[in-house]
Amino acid sequence: MKALPRWYLIVGFVLLVWLLYLLGPMLSPFIIAIVLAYMGDPLVDRLERMKISRTWGVIIVFAIFSLVLTILLVVLVPLLGKQLVRLYELVPQMIDWTQHIALPWVQAKFGLNDNFWRLDQLKGALSDNLGKTTDIVSMVVKKVTASGMALVGWVANLLLIPVVSFYLMRDWDLMVAKLRLMLPRHQEETVVKLMGECHEVIGAFMRGQLLVMLALGVMYATGLMVIGLELGLLIGVFAGLASIVPYLGVFVGISSALIAGLFQFGLDPYPLLAIAAVFVVGQMLEGMLLTPWLVGDRIGLHPVAVIFAIMAGGQLFGFSGILLALPVAAVIMVLLRHAHDFYKQSGAYNNGEVID
Template identity: 65%
Template structure:
């Protein structure tokens, strides 16, 4: 078969695969969640296998652990967060009053900035009118969601499908990986395995390490703020933990929200403000000196801007499915770009530039700043 025909055939197969994937996006979410859960749980099952436990029993133990965690979330954490959300909703009119009466006049006095707050009054009136209708709003949303029986049944099917698919993927993970490896072209197996290994290292550091860092920081922030007596401490701590997906974002978002909530609840009490700053300072110190070096290390290689862009782009293009795929795809692209960059540095294209620069005069070398670095490296 001619080489051009092979290339066109491969492009056709790739295009057909992408088109099929795009058409199947509405039903892919539970499978992608299952793949991510199986990927994150596989090292735990492998560890249990080293202790002479069968693969199936290892998967069952991991499932029992996950079920216990979810049960604790349902019985303890979710009701607490729900109560704090209701409290936040109830406190919002008072917060608007505080902004109008205290915060904005202070800003205007100190900075001389016009702080017109006409829109805040409308927002306060709307919230006050609907404050006693929280239960009715929840019932209305639930009735609209369940109005379509097919959508409701589809949601239930996805919820039941995730644990089933995850179980089988976890049990047969090593077998599936082995079969995929045997399908690779023999001439490209070593390179492909090397690139996949780099992707696995980056994804493992991020999906396991960074999530554990987020969980630990969320616990530290929430417990610290609740001990200070901050009414919305749990909600702010969890928000700061989630925002820690991007380095320093959790610290900035968390300390800003906590200081505003502290001033609103306690006024300018210096002990509370110092306590809030201390909580986030301790969390930041733990992250930089202990959590990140221990759980993530320097293997991740994803720039914070790349993380933000990947999540936003994935959500914009493919919705929730795109959010699930954003970081794995970004990690794979980063590894491929790193490989292509290495190939370029070793190619004749990159080396030819130094040869051309070596033939020009010293005066031209000084003028051509782009040539100086290759010549210095070659010498």
């Protein structure tokens, strides 16, 4: 049998990408299910080594995931909701403090005109809408209930995630083995090596960087709440999530925490120094303990590449693209590294001399 021309493979790949683009709106539950199955597979494998059947191992892992999700929904979400409402209430007061205390000080220091800042309109708009929260909520509820099919579709997608994830997690090793059997025999070793490196990089991110984000979020939120910062939980969680990009979490967290601290404590230096100390200690622990222990140097994605991947994924494929952005970027990084090594050994780089 004749081998397929390479342009067939290229056309097939382009068609696959185009099909995924068209199916983007419905891919989110499947992508989330794949991520959960990928993260849960090592736990199931470990339970299998303890003489527990694959099915029961999946059930145990699902029970652990469900317990963690329940704790988040019952404990964390209501607390974050309260702080979001409190932040919404404080915004007009923060604008007032900025306009009458902070900005006059800046004007005096830099000799700016009195009419340089115009925050009255923004403050008035926020104050007018402050009492309309219930109206906004009722409007959203009416919109959702008016589109019954959209609501049914959303619930169906939500219920689809655990079902798909269960079957993927149960059959993960079997599917990987079947995919390996489909590889061209003369290229199996190379492809398996590349996929092994991709797996190491993706695993380092998904099981390492996410744990670093979780640990930083807990440390930041706990430290800020101990200090007594009113929005400490909200800022700590947000800073932990922003830590997906190196150094972005500490920058966003300390900036927002110091602004909230200035508004709450005034110019009292001790709470502000304590806020700064929380993020300094968190950054030291991340650099010296968390990242080397949980992640190591296996990811290798530059912070700019991380930002670009997330933005590009969201622009091209929406929420599904955001979920896939960093794993795809990690795979591309591995392939580019091997392409770079191949180029350095080729005749194009070595003036016609090929290095074995």
